[in-house]
Amino acid sequence: MNNRLLFALPLAAVLAFPALAQTTTSSDQSQPAATQTPSASSDTGTATGKAPLQVQSREGFWGHLNPFARKSYVRRQTEPIRDRVNELDELTAGNSKAIRDTDSRAQAGIKLASDRADAADQHALEASNKATTAQQTAQQATTRVQTVETVVTNIDQYKAQNQAEILFRPGQTALSKNAKDAIDTMASSLKGQHGYIIEVQGFSAGKGQAAITTSQRMAESVVRYLVLQHEIPVYRIYLVGMGNAPSADEAAKTRRTSGGRVEISLLKNDLEQLSANTGAPVASADQPQQPK
Numbered sequence: 001m002n003n004r005l006l007f008a009l010p011l012a013a014v015l016a017f018p019a020l021a022q023t024t025t026s027s028d029q030s031q032p033a034a035t036q037t038p039s040a041s042s043d044t045g046t047a048t049g050k051a052p053l054q055v056q057s058r059e060g061f062w063g064h065l066n067p068f069a070r071k072s073y074v075r076r077q078t079e080p081i082r083d084r085v086n087e088l089d090e091l092t093a094g095n096s097k098a099i100r101d102t103d104s105r106a107q108a109g110i111k112l113a114s115d116r117a118d119a120a121d122q123h124a125l126e127a128s129n130k131a132t133t134a135q136q137t138a139q140q141a142t143t144r145v146q147t148v149e150t151v152v153t154n155i156d157q158y159k160a161q162n163q164a165e166i167l168f169r170p171g172q173t174a175l176s177k178n179a180k181d182a183i184d185t186m187a188s189s190l191k192g193q194h195g196y197i198i199e200v201q202g203f204s205a206g207k208g209q210a211a212i213t214t215s216q217r218m219a220e221s222v223v224r225y226l227v228l229q230h231e232i233p234v235y236r237i238y239l240v241g242m243g244n245a246p247s248a249d250e251a252a253k254t255r256r257t258s259g260g261r262v263e264i265s266l267l268k269n270d271l272e273q274l275s276a277n278t279g280a281p282v283a284s285a286d287q288p289q290q291p292k
Helices: 002-034 038-042 071-153 177-187 208-230 271-278
Strands: 159-168 196-203 237-241 260-268
Touching: 159 177, 159 208, 177 208, 177 260, 196 208, 208 237, 208 260
Parallel strands: 196 237
Antiparallel strands: 159 260, 196 260
8 A cells, every 4th residue: 555655656756747737838928918118009010900929939848849738728828929820811811802802993093084084085086176167168158259249340341252254245234154054053052051141243235224234134134043953042132233433353454344144253251150160050240130
């Protein structure tokens, strides 16, 4: 009995040492945390806002290695590290989400600005096209106004475009075939035109009123042919019987009429030019006004 007691006492002492060492280590770990100052924990400069984990200067009775450490002891040692790792994971996830949100808003803002810039460019292009069209229209209007001013200025200034001479035998007033051909050549291009008149002058041999009457009859035969065969309006034709009055030839020399003849002159003003430039038909200035 005494031998067993002597053997049990040393064994109990050996088994009590690990528990005593572990208790001493726990008390040593809790002491630095309790002695931290508030200024150290509030101004740490770390991502989590907490003070860094302190490296323990003492590891208990066993030093840096505890051969008899239990699970609860290991859990107490690693729990602060796990908490810090979890906090860092949460902080990293929050930062990643904030970065994604900021990037999404930035991309949306860039797209909105790009769309508005494209719309502004489109509006500017449309405005430029409208301005160009307006400028062209104004230029065309200016050109037409200048043309109209020129025409109005020269509205009563007729210029000779073509001339023909019809010869008659003495005492003859009817048109011959050659006379009709000459009239056809002059009048064939007048259909649908504006701004022209035809001057018909008759000359006859003889004296006094008889010569005037004969010359007028020859001129009337020419006018009648123009009206009936070529549908020339009567108001565009001016007829005069000159009798045996002298007329100027191409060399500006006067001569007396030995037989009968009729001189036909086609005179034009600028109304036809105005009609061609404006693209619209223009009524002749010498056309009678229709009653309203």
